Amino acid sequence: MHPATPAPADQPAQLHGSLPAGGMNRRHLLRMLAGTAIAVPAAGLLAACGEEEPAADPNAPVNISFFWWGGEARAKLTEEALKLYMSKHPNVTITPTWQAFTGYYDKLATIAAGGNAPDIFQIDDNGLAEYAGRNVTLDLSKYTSSNKIDVSKHPESLTKYGQLGGKQVAIATGENTPAIIYDKTKLGELGVEAPAVGWTYEQIIAWGQGITTKSGGKYWGLMDPSSDYKALWLWLRAQGKEFYDGPKLAFTEGDLVGWFKLWVDARAKGAIPPADVCHEAVTGSVATQLVVTKKAAVSFMWSNQLSEMQKATKNDLAMTAYPGDPKGQWARASTYWAASRTTKSPDVVADIINFLVNDVEAGKILGVDRGLPNNLDVRKAVSDALTDQKMKDTVAFENEITPKFGPAPAPPPKGHSGLRNTLRDIAETVAYGKQTPEAAAKQFFTEATAALA
CATH class of the missing domain: 3.40.190.10 (Periplasmic binding protein-like II)
Structure with missing residues (x-):
C-alpha cells in the first residue's frame, strides 16, 4: 500500500503557537x-459547608x-x-x-x-x-x-x-458546501466550455478527457476524487443512498466497487492524471491542488476555499457544484x-x-x-x-x-474521522494498480466494520 496520507485539509498552514506536537495512528x-x-468541578462546595461561594469578579x-x-x-x-x-x-x-x-x-x-x-x-x-x-x-x-x-x-x-x-x-x-473549483483562464485558452450544475459524472469525465486531448496530454481535465469521502457521499446521495445509517454504513460493497471503477476507467481514458500526480493533492492542501499547480483544470474542494485558492494562482478560478443531481448536496456546517x-x-x-x-x-x-x-x-x-x-x-x-439541495443527513458517527483516512489509503491502492476495485472495496468494508464498532 502507498504510504498513508493525511486527511484533506480545509486550508494549509505552518504551525504557530506552543501546543505540543504529536502524531499517532x-x-x-x-x-x-x-x-x-x-x-x-464540585460546584457549590463552599455552600455545602455552610458558606456562600463568592461571586466571580467580572x-x-x-x-x-x-x-x-x-x-x-x-x-x-x-x-x-x-x-x-x-x-x-x-x-x-x-x-x-x-x-x-x-x-x-x-x-x-x-x-x-x-x-x-x-x-x-x-x-x-x-x-x-x-x-x-x-x-x-x-x-x-x-x-x-x-x-x-x-x-x-x-x-x-x-x-x-x-x-x-x-x-x-x-x-x-x-x-x-462542496464545490468543484476550475481554472477559467485555462479553459478559455483551450476553447472549452465551463462545467455546469447538474452534469453527470459521465459527462464531466468525457469533458475532462477532451481537455487532456486538447492539451496534448501535458495537462489533465480532472483531479481524481476517488479517495474523497465527500465526493463518494454526494455520489451516493444523488442515487438516493446514504453514507451512514446510524453507526453503520448505508451502502454496499457493490456501490464502492462501482465508485472505484468509475475512476479506474477515467484514468484509462486520460481524464485524470497518473496516481503520482494526484497523490500530491489528496491531502486537500490548497498549495498542492492541481488547479493551483496548473496540472489539471478541476479540483474537488469546498466553496469557501475559492478565495484562498485564487490567491495561490494568477489564473482566474471559478466554481460550480459537484457532478450529479444537486439534491445530493446539503447546507453543511x-x-x-x-x-x-x-x-x-x-x-x-x-x-x-x-x-x-x-x-x-x-x-x-x-x-x-x-x-x-x-x-x-x-x-x-x-x-x-x-x-x-x-x-x-x-x-x-x-x-x-x-434551494436545490436535499435534506441534511445526521452528523457522521464516531469512527468517521479515521474512516475517511481509510478510504483515502485504500482508494490510492486502486489508483496505483496495487488492488482491484473488488479487493479494495472488500478491505474497506472489513476495516469500516471494525472502525464503527
Whole structure:
C-alpha cells in the first residue's frame, strides 16, 4: 500500500503557537481519548459547608487558549477578530494557536488526553461525534437556551447539525458546501466550455478527457476524487443512498466497487492524471491542488476555499457544484467552535463563541473564510461589505445552489474521522494498480466494520 496520507485539509498552514506536537495512528488516538478523564468541578462546595461561594469578579484576568487549523489567510482574519474581542474585553487574553489540518486531530487528541483541551477549538463533523462522545466538549445547551449564545437568527439546520444526544456540543462557524473549483483562464485558452450544475459524472469525465486531448496530454481535465469521502457521499446521495445509517454504513460493497471503477476507467481514458500526480493533492492542501499547480483544470474542494485558492494562482478560478443531481448536496456546517469541558472560564468561552458567530464587526473581518455566516443579519452585512471578488462569488454560488439541495443527513458517527483516512489509503491502492476495485472495496468494508464498532 502507498504510504498513508493525511486527511484533506480545509486550508494549509505552518504551525504557530506552543501546543505540543504529536502524531499517532487512529488506534492510539482512540486509546488516548478513551482514557481521558474529564473531572466535573464540585460546584457549590463552599455552600455545602455552610458558606456562600463568592461571586466571580467580572473584571478578573482571564486567559483563553484557542486552537484551529487553516491557512495563513485564515489565521490573519481569525487573529484580527480575536483582537477585536480583546479590545472590548481588556481583562481577557486569548492565546491563538493554528496549524495545517495534517496532524491537527492527532495533536488535539494528545492535549485532550491530558485533560487540557484548548478552551475553544475548531472541529468539523468528522470529529464531532468522537470528541463529544468522549466528554471532551463542553455542553453549550444552557448558553443557547439562555441566548448567551444566540442562535435565533441562525438556520435551524445549522444549529441542529451541532447537536448530539440532546446536547448542543458545538456551534457551526458557517454554512458551506462542496464545490468543484476550475481554472477559467485555462479553459478559455483551450476553447472549452465551463462545467455546469447538474452534469453527470459521465459527462464531466468525457469533458475532462477532451481537455487532456486538447492539451496534448501535458495537462489533465480532472483531479481524481476517488479517495474523497465527500465526493463518494454526494455520489451516493444523488442515487438516493446514504453514507451512514446510524453507526453503520448505508451502502454496499457493490456501490464502492462501482465508485472505484468509475475512476479506474477515467484514468484509462486520460481524464485524470497518473496516481503520482494526484497523490500530491489528496491531502486537500490548497498549495498542492492541481488547479493551483496548473496540472489539471478541476479540483474537488469546498466553496469557501475559492478565495484562498485564487490567491495561490494568477489564473482566474471559478466554481460550480459537484457532478450529479444537486439534491445530493446539503447546507453543511463548514466547521464548528467547540469548547473544552475542563475550561476554567465557560462563561467567557461562550461569550467569545457568541461574538464570533453573531457580531457584525467580527463577521466582516472573518468574511466567508469558514463559509457563509450563520447569523442571517451578519450574512447580509458581510455580503454587502465584501470587496474580495471570489468571496462575493462564494456567496452568489451558495445563494444560487442552496434551494436545490436535499435534506441534511445526521452528523457522521464516531469512527468517521479515521474512516475517511481509510478510504483515502485504500482508494490510492486502486489508483496505483496495487488492488482491484473488488479487493479494495472488500478491505474497506472489513476495516469500516471494525472502525464503527
